[in-house]
Amino acid sequence: MAAKRAKTKKIFVGSVPIGGGSPIAVQSMTKTDTRDIKATLRQIRALKRAGCEIVRLAVPDMEAAEALGGIIRSCPLPVIADIHFDWRLALKAVSQGASGLRINPGNIGAKWKLAEVVTSLKDKGIPLRVGVNAGSLEKDLLRKYGHPSAQALIESAERHISMLEDMGFYNIKVSLKASNVPSTVEACRIFSKRHRHPLHVGVSEAGPLFSGLIKSSVGLGILLSEGIGDTVRVSLTANPVKEVRAAYQILRSLNLRERGVEIISCPTCGRCGINLIGLVAKVEKRLMHEKKPMTVAVMGCAVNGPGEAREADIGIAAAKGMGLLFKGGKVIKKVKEKDLLDELIREAERL
Ligand code: SF4
Known part of the structure; x- marks a missing residue:
């Protein structure tokens, strides 16, 4: 069982609460060109169907910042604008209706530029994520620590938080990410002990589907099981819908x-x-969009099968050329192998 959640302040991204004991929010990031409003909205709707609760969009230039308004008007999810270097893009994103910003205050430039961004955020009551990433750490910290260590990530975050708090801005969320799992875990652990800002957790640039899922599951699994993390993003070099499904799978694994x-x-x-492997793949595909929480067991024989299947809401235990269909702990029928998939899905949909 996961440890008690670390105490954090509650903030809101649109209507989604983050921190303060709120459900751990699942977010992802679009991979379309933000200037392509139609394609971006299409991807956001697919993310929403998968259960995504907050979506982040890259805003690399003014054209993308201007496109945000058109996206946000039809967007079913709160939008976070991801901005680097140019404070004017941050101001534009806020005026276009973004529900949050992700910036590194340190790469926005002169203090007066950050102050303008902070004023616009305060006016609209919008939060900001201090997104510290091992790949874009300040040069002086890299010199001091020699590499993007957990301590370097924390010092960068604390420096940015101080800049914001000195301006009277506290509507802050923080992330400390590296592609190295132990560094990410250590940074988040230490930060969580020292601060009450809600934490966005994830392993940065985790990689392609297979290795990325493993790295993310290990990193997020450790942190979440210790009660650390208020919102998650699984980062994969893959369709972002898979990021959302993976995030729920990780969260569900920890109850x-x-x-x-x-x-x-x-x-x-x-x-x-x-052919159980083929059958399981088909069951997964057919039930992929089901929102109702349910446990479905697909077991290969009667040795362990019925025992495990009885624990599930519904399940099958296969035998030679046929299977036993269980529901609520009781065998409800014997089914021929060729009908097993349809029967199982039919019963699952009835639950
Ligand atoms: S014993 Fe049965 S349930 Fe266990 S792995 Fe083999 S086929 Fe599957």
Whole structure:
């Protein structure tokens, strides 16, 4: 069981609460060209269907900042504008209706520029994420620590937080990310002990689907199980819908959020009498968009199958050329192998 959640302040990104014991919010980032309003909205709607609660968009130039207004008017999710270097893009994003900004105050330039951004955020009651990333640490910190260590990430965050608090701005969320899992974990652990700002957690540039899922699961799994983290983003070199599904899977594994289908399936072995691997892939695909929380078991034989399947809301235990369909702990019917998929899905949809 996950540890008690670390105490953090509650802030809001649009209507989504972050921190202060709120449900851990799932977010992702679009991978379209933000200037392409139609394609970006299409991706945001797909993310929303998968359960995404906050979406972040890159705003690399003024054209992208201007496109934000058109996106936000039709957007089903609160939008965070991700901005680097140019404070004018931040001001434009706020005026276009962004629900939050992600910047590194340190790379916005002169203090007066940051002060203008802070004033616009205060006027609209919008939060800012201090997004510290190992890949863009200040040069003096890299010189001091020799590499982007956890201490370097924390010092960078604390420096940025002080700049904001000196301006009377406290509507802050923080992330400390590296592609190295131990550094990310250590930085978040130390930060969480010292501060009450809500934490956005994730492993940065985690990689392609397979290795990225593992790195993210290890990093987020450690932090979340210690009660650290108020919102998550799984970062994958893949369709962002997969990031959202992975985030829910991680949260569900720790009993922190419930959404959609958890599939229990055996690894198969010489006792398995059907093509279970193919069947599980089909079950997963058919139930992918189901929002109702449910546990579906797909087991390869009667040795462990019925025992495990009984724990699930619904399940099957296969035998040679057929399977037993369980529901609520009771066998409800014997089904031929060719009908197993449809029968299982039909019963799952009835739950
Ligand atoms: S449930 Fe049966 S088929 Fe699956 S791994 Fe266990 S013994 Fe093998």
